[in-house]
Amino acid sequence: MSFEDLHKATAHQLSAAVDSICKDFEVDAAKLDELTAYFIEQMEKGLAPIQDKQTDKGLPMIPTFVTGSPNGTEQGVLLAADLGGTNFRVCSVTLNGDHTYSMEQMKSKIPDELLEDENVTSDDLFGYLARRTAVFLKKYHPDAIAPKAGGAAAESLKLGFTFSYPVDQTSLNSGSLIRWTKGFNIPDTVGKDVVQLYQDQLTEQGLDMVNVVALTNDTVGTFLSHCYTSNNTDSLTSGEISEPTIGCIFGTGTNGCYMEEISKITKLSDDAREKLLKEGKTHMVINTEWGSFDNELKHLPTTKYDIDIDQKYTPNPGFHLFEKRVSGMFLGEVLRNVLVDLHARGLIFAQYRTQAQLPHRLQTPFELDSEVLSHIEIDDSTGLRETELSLLQSLRLPTSPSERKEIQKLVRAISRRSAYLAAVPIAAITIKTGVLNKRYHGEVEIGCDGSVVEYYPGFRSMLRHALALSPLGSEGERKVHLRLAKDGSGVGAALCALVA
Numbered sequence: 001m002s003f004e005d006l007h008k009a010t011a012h013q014l015s016a017a018v019d020s021i022c023k024d025f026e027v028d029a030a031k032l033d034e035l036t037a038y039f040i041e042q043m044e045k046g047l048a049p050i051q052d053k054q055t056d057k058g059l060p061m062i063p064t065f066v067t068g069s070p071n072g073t074e075q076g077v078l079l080a081a082d083l084g085g086t087n088f089r090v091c092s093v094t095l096n097g098d099h100t101y102s103m104e105q106m107k108s109k110i111p112d113e114l115l116e117d118e119n120v121t122s123d124d125l126f127g128y129l130a131r132r133t134a135v136f137l138k139k140y141h142p143d144a145i146a147p148k149a150g151g152a153a154a155e156s157l158k159l160g161f162t163f164s165y166p167v168d169q170t171s172l173n174s175g176s177l178i179r180w181t182k183g184f185n186i187p188d189t190v191g192k193d194v195v196q197l198y199q200d201q202l203t204e205q206g207l208d209m210v211n212v213v214a215l216t217n218d219t220v221g222t223f224l225s226h227c228y229t230s231n232n233t234d235s236l237t238s239g240e241i242s243e244p245t246i247g248c249i250f251g252t253g254t255n256g257c258y259m260e261e262i263s264k265i266t267k268l269s270d271d272a273r274e275k276l277l278k279e280g281k282t283h284m285v286i287n288t289e290w291g292s293f294d295n296e297l298k299h300l301p302t303t304k305y306d307i308d309i310d311q312k313y314t315p316n317p318g319f320h321l322f323e324k325r326v327s328g329m330f331l332g333e334v335l336r337n338v339l340v341d342l343h344a345r346g347l348i349f350a351q352y353r354t355q356a357q358l359p360h361r362l363q364t365p366f367e368l369d370s371e372v373l374s375h376i377e378i379d380d381s382t383g384l385r386e387t388e389l390s391l392l393q394s395l396r397l398p399t400s401p402s403e404r405k406e407i408q409k410l411v412r413a414i415s416r417r418s419a420y421l422a423a424v425p426i427a428a429i430t431i432k433t434g435v436l437n438k439r440y441h442g443e444v445e446i447g448c449d450g451s452v453v454e455y456y457p458g459f460r461s462m463l464r465h466a467l468a469l470s471p472l473g474s475e476g477e478r479k480v481h482l483r484l485a486k487d488g489s490g491v492g493a494a495l496c497a498l499v500a
């Protein structure tokens with residue numbers, strides 16, 4: 001066989017292998033039906049009492065103690081702090097009371113050692129958060145923290161804390177970490193009250209005047225901020241709601257929340273439920289933590305790459321398995337695993353004879369960013385030149401035109417599976433709450449945030465396509481409005497702090 005024939009044969013084998021992998025990433029209408037029905041079942045199960053929250057594999061369905069949605073008239077100046085997957089943000093939020101707000105903020109990238117060093121403690125992490133808070137206050141509110149004449153006490157500053165990890169919330173301002181997700185792995189935080197940990201470190205920094213009065217999740221923040229900025233007529237303080245909408249995040253991680261009837265949240269104690277009902281509260285926001293949907297893998301589509309990533313490269317194997325197929329943190333990692341496997345099978349990157357010779361970055365878990373996939377997804381340049389540059393720049397990986405063609409197929413299969421799966425919780429919550437049937441021509445608004453939903457090309461249209469294929473059907477899909485709701489973790493936390 002000539003060299004050219006040999007090359008053609010390998011290109012053909014690569015293409016056949018890639019087609020077969022892409023097939024494993026397909027999610028069809030029947031699968032969407034099955035997953036949506038199972039999601040509804042899991043929501044119902046998760047609303048009932050759970051024995052051991054740290055080992056339970058079901059949908060967490062966490063009561064948030066947020067019992068109303070804002071109507072945009074809320075006013076005040078509040079602090080907010082937000083610990084997400086990659087950054088810590090401190091903000092001072094001014095709610096103008098007319099659906100608008102202004103915000104001063106300081107964002108810091110979480111130092112790698114806090115994410116990677118095994119010996120990091122809660123005090124190290126929360127000490128860092130408190131020090132960044134002090135830097136922010138010195139810059140933006142120096143008077144508020146300056147010593148007062150005659151030793152008088154400083155005026156208290158209310159702070160809402162957005163902590164975007166699963167927390168067993170016990171009240172609006174307390175909750176213990178169930179488990180870390182995304183990048184963190186600090187075992188001694190698990191089971192501890194994260195508000196207390198933060199408050200203690202603020203005190204250490206001499207910031208006793210800062211009171212962490214509310215704890216919230218970014219998805220709840222997105223929901224509240226969406227309600228505040230849009231024209232909703234009921235009030236956060238009255239405890240009334242109009243149509244239950246959904247707040248959701250498709251970014252580094254994924255999650256969603258919605259308004260549930262308090263009478264159905266049987267995991268709240270009878271006393272707590274009765275008290276809330278007596279106060280006239282009828283609904284509460286539930287943080288579903290849908291990243292943990294189907295941790296038992298009864299229905300989720302699963303490839304060998306998903307199993308490897310979960311088991312070999314994540315600190316929480318067996319948990320957050322939905323997130324590991326959907327969110328931005330994992331899209332690049334799935335592609336990286338597929339490429340390394342195709343190389344091991346002798347089908348791609350033949351210039352590297354062994355795995356050890358592959359570019360270091362291609363061998364490094366989580367080095368391939370989903371942003372690179374977003375460039376490849378829409379590359380229509382001749383010979384996929386953009387893809388070539390993108391892979392060279394990000395991974396130092398040279399590719400041939402035929403390899404790039406196959407890589408693009410893989411990228412599109414991975415992102416499509418992500419967007420199709422993302423439709424499942426939205427369809428399920430819409431059906432469970434019956435929101436589309438509650439009003440004449442019922443419509444549902446969904447506040448979304450996160451880099452994937454905001455920037456990944458085609459993600460929203462693929463999600464919509466999947467909603468139409470799901471049990472919602474195309475008529476239901478048309479009534480679901482996905483709206484970008486920005487600054488949820490700042491504005492939402494401030495709204496929570498306001499009513500605390």
Ligand code: BGC
Binds near residue numbers: 323
């Ligand atoms: C966390 C959620 C969070 C989501 C989006 C997930 O990993 O468990 O609490 O809302 O990421 O940031």
